[in-house]
Amino acid sequence: DVQLQAYGGGSVQVGDSLRLSCATSGFRFTSYAVGWFRQAPGKEREFVGAINWNGASTTADSVKGRFTISRDTTKNILYLQMNNLEPDDRAVYVCARFRDSFFAGVPASTKQYDLWGQGTLVTVSS
DSSP states (O other), X not given: OOEEEEEOXXXXXXXXXXXXXXXXXXXXXXXXXEEEEEEOTTXXXXXXXXXXXXXXXXXXXXXXXXXXXXXXTTTTEEEEEEOSOOGGGOEEEEEEEEEEETOSSOOOOGGGEEEEOBOEEEEEEO
């Protein structure tokens, strides 16, 4: 079974840092793009960032310069390093796998990901 499990969320203060992890199993980690998404209360799920099968990555404009995506291909774990957190970063963060292997480019649309894990909650207090 394909599994993705996000963890590492918590309650932090404005300006703090937090690193989220997404443990994956059941598929070849280096053959698929894996991404981070978040959903705040009352809002739609939005793309945060993703890393492609070949290591190319991208982040949303709203987090660019503050969030960094990386992966450990020996452990099949995706990371999201979040720095300088803001109140608007408060959300449930979820990781997901892209539907196709060896996709050219870094997919950023929620609809293009078909396998989703459980989320982890991040709260940011001022």
